[in-house]
Amino acid sequence: MGCRIKTSCRVKSVSSFGGAGYRVLKNDGSEETYDSVILGIHAPNALKVLGAEATHDELKILGACQYVQRDIYLHRDQNLMPRNSSAWSAWNFLGTTSRVFSVTYWLNHIQKIESVRPFLVTLNPPCVPDHVLRKWSTSLPVLSVAAAKAYLQLDQI
Template identity: 30%
Template structure:
């Protein structure tokens, strides 16, 4: 897993590092453009609690009937019917949402584990090496607490990564909140990051097949960064693949024109 990570980032050679491109304004800008055609239909602040697939024994709707399709239950007590559902969450979250998951869903989605991490956006330069020449986009630090326990941390130098400022240095530190000057903390965010162990890597190979088998069956599809390396690009690619599966064509290509209706 570590070697695959290093290979993906071009860390296994002297001159193999990949050039980084940054979206002007951050990831929220490309999200805005992607959702623009249907932004008025997005429901925010309405958490999904369960996903029920219909059509089998024991899957009757709340009124006693047995509808087709998929029902999405939300935290406000709503139940919403759809022909198909795409669950774009972490793998373990997707599995928890499913009522009566299939054996394949349990086996594959259950292979992904996540680790809780705390990300702190701040301006405290003491987290970086004392020698400014040693500063890098990513700085890995290993320290010990009072009990001798090893505490690993990673610091992202946002000025170099994304050009956020020319006047002040900004950093994002993962898992080192206690050693950052509180007066220089801008925001703290709790994240969960995937652990790509051997079981997860083996499951990744079969995830596209899980989506392909959903057509005409569960009509439940999955997307997320856990399909590959855990990055934005990986989540994006998995979503494009699902769109291509559902549309039967390249999602970026123009939809074929409807056939003319013959005159009566």
């Protein structure tokens, strides 16, 4: 018996198919059935795809995995790095008394880029950096005790 694998498919929903597999409804309206389905998407998106068919365990485990939308900047603004350049590291944390924090990655160090000018990537900057080369947004996982426990249970669903 062969194995059929589909990748890069835009899926609208996944539902049980009479206990004998799963019905996958794609965004283009076509349907296919499979013995097993692996969703390579963030947990909140998986819950949307599963919809009312989500089991108690799926709701509990996937619901504990939250994501937040963040702006990310590739830039050359050294003001987001330690003032003393000898204190620069691959990851540079900037915190405040509030719960808001920022992380700047020093790409020259991480990727062995030989350049006099720094290439920096900052997540959640306190202000828009100077000398921005590129900006994009992505969703990042919210690190929590509940999420850490949920990640350990993913193989149960």
